[in-house]
Amino acid sequence: MEKTISEKIISRHSGRDAGAGDIVVVNIDVVMAQDGTGPLAVSQIEKMEFDKIKNSSKSIFFIDHAAPSPKKELSNTHKVLREFSKKTGAAISEVGKGVCHQILIESYTCPGDIVIGADSHTCTSGALGAFATGMGSTDIAVGFVLAKTWLMVPETVKVNFNGKLNSGVYAKDLIIYLISKITSDGATYKAIEFAGEASDGFSMDDRFTISNMAVEAGAKTGIFNSDEVTRKYLKKQGRENCYREVTADGGAKYENVVDIDCCSIEPMVSRPHTVDNAVPISKLDKTKIDQVFIGTCTNGRLSDLKIAADILKGREVASSVRLIVAPASRNVFVKALDEGIIKTLVESGAAILPPGCGPCVGVHQGVLGDDEVCLSTQNRNFKGRMGNPNSFIYLSSPAAAAWSAVKGYIADPREVLSK
Amino acid sequence: MTDFSVEKKILKGKSFKFGDDISTDLIAPGRYFHLRSNMGELAKHVLEDADPEFAKKIKSGGFVVGGKNFGLGSSREHAPTIIKIAGAGAVLAKSFARIFFRNCINVGLPALICDTDKIGEGDLLEINLGEGTIKNITKNLEISFSPLPEVMVKILGDGGLAEHVRKNRGFNL
Numbered sequence: 001m002e003k004t005i006s007e008k009i010i011s012r013h014s015g016r017d018a019g020a021g022d023i024v025v026v027n028i029d030v031v032m033a034q035d036g037t038g039p040l041a042v043s044q045i046e047k048m049e050f051d052k053i054k055n056s057s058k059s060i061f062f063i064d065h066a067a068p069s070p071k072k073e074l075s076n077t078h079k080v081l082r083e084f085s086k087k088t089g090a091a092i093s094e095v096g097k098g099v100c101h102q103i104l105i106e107s108y109t110c111p112g113d114i115v116i117g118a119d120s121h122t123c124t125s126g127a128l129g130a131f132a133t134g135m136g137s138t139d140i141a142v143g144f145v146l147a148k149t150w151l152m153v154p155e156t157v158k159v160n161f162n163g164k165l166n167s168g169v170y171a172k173d174l175i176i177y178l179i180s181k182i183t184s185d186g187a188t189y190k191a192i193e194f195a196g197e198a199s200d201g202f203s204m205d206d207r208f209t210i211s212n213m214a215v216e217a218g219a220k221t222g223i224f225n226s227d228e229v230t231r232k233y234l235k236k237q238g239r240e241n242c243y244r245e246v247t248a249d250g251g252a253k254y255e256n257v258v259d260i261d262c263c264s265i266e267p268m269v270s271r272p273h274t275v276d277n278a279v280p281i282s283k284l285d286k287t288k289i290d291q292v293f294i295g296t297c298t299n300g301r302l303s304d305l306k307i308a309a310d311i312l313k314g315r316e317v318a319s320s321v322r323l324i325v326a327p328a329s330r331n332v333f334v335k336a337l338d339e340g341i342i343k344t345l346v347e348s349g350a351a352i353l354p355p356g357c358g359p360c361v362g363v364h365q366g367v368l369g370d371d372e373v374c375l376s377t378q379n380r381n382f383k384g385r386m387g388n389p390n391s392f393i394y395l396s397s398p399a400a401a402a403w404s405a406v407k408g409y410i411a412d413p414r415e416v417l418s419k
Numbered sequence: 420m421t422d423f424s425v426e427k428k429i430l431k432g433k434s435f436k437f438g439d440d441i442s443t444d445l446i447a448p449g450r451y452f453h454l455r456s457n458m459g460e461l462a463k464h465v466l467e468d469a470d471p472e473f474a475k476k477i478k479s480g481g482f483v484v485g486g487k488n489f490g491l492g493s494s495r496e497h498a499p500t501i502i503k504i505a506g507a508g509a510v511l512a513k514s515f516a517r518i519f520f521r522n523c524i525n526v527g528l529p530a531l532i533c534d535t536d537k538i539g540e541g542d543l544l545e546i547n548l549g550e551g552t553i554k555n556i557t558k559n560l561e562i563s564f565s566p567l568p569e570v571m572v573k574i575l576g577d578g579g580l581a582e583h584v585r586k587n588r589g590f591n592l
Contacts, residue, residue: 073453136496136522185488362449382442
């Protein structure tokens with residue numbers, strides 16, 4: 001049988017000739033939880049009466065969602081993770097190291113892997129050609145102790161990105177456009193395979209942004225095939241030996257094929273309170289903003305910070321706006337320091353947070369006030385997401401976020417990039 | 420027909436209606452992140468941003484009835500767990516987000532896919548999990564729901580995934 005990427009990876013991990021609709025038990029390569037979901041996973045492991053984990057070198061707990069801890073209750077849950085890690089040998093990624101998904105792609109995920117994580121944006125690793133998907137704490141607890149999970153092999157939607165992106169238009173705009181087109185449940189239970197001539201030219205950072213948001217269309221995972229770009233990315237991290245070729249068969253069956261003409265896409269903005277409530281930025285009428293956040297597992301990588309810094313260089317953030325920036329990881333932070341990016345951002349008026357999830361989860365570091373409006377580079381804008389149900393979140397690319405921070409309202413980055 | 424070995428095969432109670440796209444941020448808001456280690460406390464805030472009085476209303480039982488794509492968003496298992504702890508016997512929706520649906524089964528909360536347009540706020544429902552039917556007593560209507568995949572029936576029958584794995588020392592699906 002000719003197979004999709006997901007069918008191939010799942011077949012290899014289940015020892016069966018698996019096709020869409022089959023239910024299989026698979027071996028997993030990487031399993032992780034974060035500080036919001038990890039403590040429950042730990043208590044479920046105890047409830048299941050297991051005291052060992054199966055594969056400690058690729059079992060990781062991340063302290064990133066509320067890091068450093070803003071409350072004693074959270075400090076105590078962090079202690080639970082540290083103690084469990086000490087007891088079992090599970091890796092722990094401490095305060096300041098970065099967002100779980102970023103650390104996975106920097107250090108753990110290999111092409112062809114199955115990655116499961118107690119965080120919905122685990123699909124980010126799909127950009128490396130892995131079958132990566134989010135689950136709840138109990139599924140992850142089982143993953144920790146058995147290094148296995150059960151899966152229904154998903155049908156696949158193939159998305160072809162054709163043509164070239166215009167100046168001022170980025171991977172973030174593409175994925176927001178796609179979600180607005182297929183809607184927030186357009187790919188529920190399905191895998192998305194990203195392909196097309198444009199996607200061959202995407203950098204790894206572009207691919208991570210796109211895979212990261214696959215779940216915003218309901219997808220189980222969002223996968224790219226591996227190629228030279230993947231190999232070079234792994235080589236840069238000293239992980240070239242884990243490169244594997246991951247591609248779909250020519251005759252693979254797709255549930256649906258969506259063709260996107262990149263040339264026709266404008267910078268996009270998701271409006272409150274769903275990601276698929278999106279419009280081209282030019283359709284918005286100078287929407288005033290109180291806060292801009294640049295960071296997260298979606299857009300907190302080096303190229304994102306550089307795009308923002310290039311726009312902010314020699315300019316000042318509007319006096320009515322707070323600009324908050326969080327590098328996605330310590331590696332990103334160090335490189336951004338080396339390249340002078342952080343200096344530029346700080347000089348323009350940005351407040352820099354430690355690597356981590358920052359205000360995206362609504363716990364700390366930039367909770368919105370009543371009626372306040374935030375433009376963020378994160379992946380989600382649900383009501384209450386940033387800690388206050390009486391606030392409003394718009395989503396955009398880092399370029400639009402940076403230029404809007406200067407203007408004080410949601411503004412089209414092509415105004416500054418075409419100069 | 421599918422045989423659920425959950426505690427009660429027939430559930431009876433009032434419907435509490437919600438709209439489309441009820442996210443896990445609405446069910447278990449991020450601002451109560453610090454209460455995740457205290458599920459009873461967190462349950463007092465269940466669905467608070469969609470209906471501030473809901474936690475009080477559901478105390479004496481009933482069903483959460485949503486529209487399409489119920490439970491979209493984060494993987495937080497706390498969302499279905501606190502719906503269950505707060506007193507709901509099941510969640511009914513036209514469709515569910517994938518992770519939320521899986522979490523419901525794992526924590527032993529029946530998640531039923533059915534035509535919720537046939538249910539109004541406050542309607543009295545009788546759900547027969549074994550037969551796969553919902554009787555809307557108020558409207559005198561019979562509504563069917565899609566059967567669960569066999570693996571999920573097994574997990575639900577064992578009282579959730581943790582209990583399934585504890586008993587079997589692995590998967591027995």
